[in-house]
Amino acid sequence: MKTLNDFNFKNKNALIRVDFNVPLDSNFNVTDATRIEAAKPTIIKILEDGGSCILMSHLGRPKGAQDEFSLKHIVSKVEDIIGVETQFIDNCVGDTVEQAASNLQPGKILILENLRFHEEETKGDKDFAEQLSKLGDIYVNDAFGTAHRAHASTTVVAQFFPESKCFGYLLEQEIKSIDKVMKTGEKPVLAVLGGAKVSSKITIIENILDKVDHLIIGGGMSFTFAKANGGKVGDSICEDDKMPLALEILKQAKEKNVQVHLPVDVIAADKFDNNANTQICDINAIPDGWQGLDAGPKSLENFKAVVLESKTILWNGPLGVFEMENFANGTIQLGNYIAQATKNGAFSLVGGGDSVAAVKQFGFEDKVSYVSTGGGAMLESLEGKTLPGIAAILE
Numbered sequence: 001m002k003t004l005n006d007f008n009f010k011n012k013n014a015l016i017r018v019d020f021n022v023p024l025d026s027n028f029n030v031t032d033a034t035r036i037e038a039a040k041p042t043i044i045k046i047l048e049d050g051g052s053c054i055l056m057s058h059l060g061r062p063k064g065a066q067d068e069f070s071l072k073h074i075v076s077k078v079e080d081i082i083g084v085e086t087q088f089i090d091n092c093v094g095d096t097v098e099q100a101a102s103n104l105q106p107g108k109i110l111i112l113e114n115l116r117f118h119e120e121e122t123k124g125d126k127d128f129a130e131q132l133s134k135l136g137d138i139y140v141n142d143a144f145g146t147a148h149r150a151h152a153s154t155t156v157v158a159q160f161f162p163e164s165k166c167f168g169y170l171l172e173q174e175i176k177s178i179d180k181v182m183k184t185g186e187k188p189v190l191a192v193l194g195g196a197k198v199s200s201k202i203t204i205i206e207n208i209l210d211k212v213d214h215l216i217i218g219g220g221m222s223f224t225f226a227k228a229n230g231g232k233v234g235d236s237i238c239e240d241d242k243m244p245l246a247l248e249i250l251k252q253a254k255e256k257n258v259q260v261h262l263p264v265d266v267i268a269a270d271k272f273d274n275n276a277n278t279q280i281c282d283i284n285a286i287p288d289g290w291q292g293l294d295a296g297p298k299s300l301e302n303f304k305a306v307v308l309e310s311k312t313i314l315w316n317g318p319l320g321v322f323e324m325e326n327f328a329n330g331t332i333q334l335g336n337y338i339a340q341a342t343k344n345g346a347f348s349l350v351g352g353g354d355s356v357a358a359v360k361q362f363g364f365e366d367k368v369s370y371v372s373t374g375g376g377a378m379l380e381s382l383e384g385k386t387l388p389g390i391a392a393i394l395e
Contacts, residue, residue: 001172002166004140009050012136014140015132019039019057019144019373021035034360040082043055056092056112057115069116071111072090085109087108097112115152130160132152139166140167141166141390144378148374149389154388156392159392159395174377181382185347189313191215192216192307192313193219194217196219209249212258214259214306214310216303217260223236224246225249228243234289235286264299265299267296268281274324275326276293280297294327294328295330300334303337307334314382316355316382318330347370350364356371
């Protein structure tokens with residue numbers, strides 16, 4: 001696996017696919033710069049070598065060239081974070097862009113306009129990828145968030161750099177973190193899967209049963225398992241059509257000696273509302289008209305014991321409706337247990353949109369080993385799929 005450390009970028013133009021698909025407010029200010037911060041070590045290494053950086057990214061899902069999706073809006077934020085004067089050009093291919101790239105001095109940064117202003121980007125067009133390839137001497141993919149897309153800038157362009165392509169530090173870290181959970185993790189290995197639906201996690205569960213010793217199933221999808229086992233779940237979210245699958249998963253887990261830990265009690269509410277009336281219920285005896293919205297105290301005690309004895313932990317999905325303050329406790333406590341296990345020497349990987357949002361919201365970012373930057377890419381990795389953006393560098 002070729003990484004930045006295999007190259008010296010002195011007097012080289014590095015063509016870097018970054019993921020600067022960041023949220024902007026109505027005045028086009030960046031509201032969360034995590035993804036720009038994440039690319040900083042890669043950019044700094046290249047600049048310190050005496051190279052220059054040509055950054056390409058998408059922003060949003062534009063229909064053609066739309067000003068609101070222009071990357072010009074993030075240039076000042078990139079300058080603030082990297083600490084280097086940054087140029088911008090209002091296209092990503094063509095003679096003017098090639099001229100700007102060839103005139104770029106060592107130690108300088110050039111940001112190209114939004115790749116998705118050209119439909120050829122998402123179509124994985126080879127001619128478009130070849131035009132992009134003319135801009136750099138070495139291709140660096142540091143965009144884990146788009147590594148599961150076979151787009152021109154993430155995958156196809158790599159073929160024009162047969163000997164001079166590598167992973168940036170961020171993408172290298174993502175690959176190693178997932179490998180640690182899926183391949184090389186110290187046992188016992190625990191996966192915590194939460195969220196609303198079993199259907200969205202089926203392939204992940206099936207793929208990780210061979211890799212883990214413990215599986216905690218929480219959040220909305222736990223009710224499908226409870227009902228499949230004969231429990232009464234009241235008005236809780238439940239995928240009735242997935243109950244046979246839930247029983248099959250439990251059967252497979254037993255055959256593979258994986259211990260599955262389901263909630264035993266929940267905080268139930270009489271409506272889906274932060275100010276609803278609540279009571280603690282056995283998960284198998286939730287009254288009609290009530291729905292489980294968070295893990296209960298006994299469940300959390302059980303989960304705590306499992307987390308603290310684990311040496312490798314994957315967390316994907318919350319334990320309750322953490323967006324509502326009164327149903328956030330389960331997710332917060334889980335974060336505390338994982339933070340404690342990490343402090344005691346465990347490796348913890350957090351990935352997937354909701355769990356990453358929870359980790360940021362409740363201040364656990366620096367208390368776990370690694371927080372993944374890619375939602376869809378992370379999930380596809382956990383499903384055992386080879387991501388095209390990664391395969392393109394390894395070929």
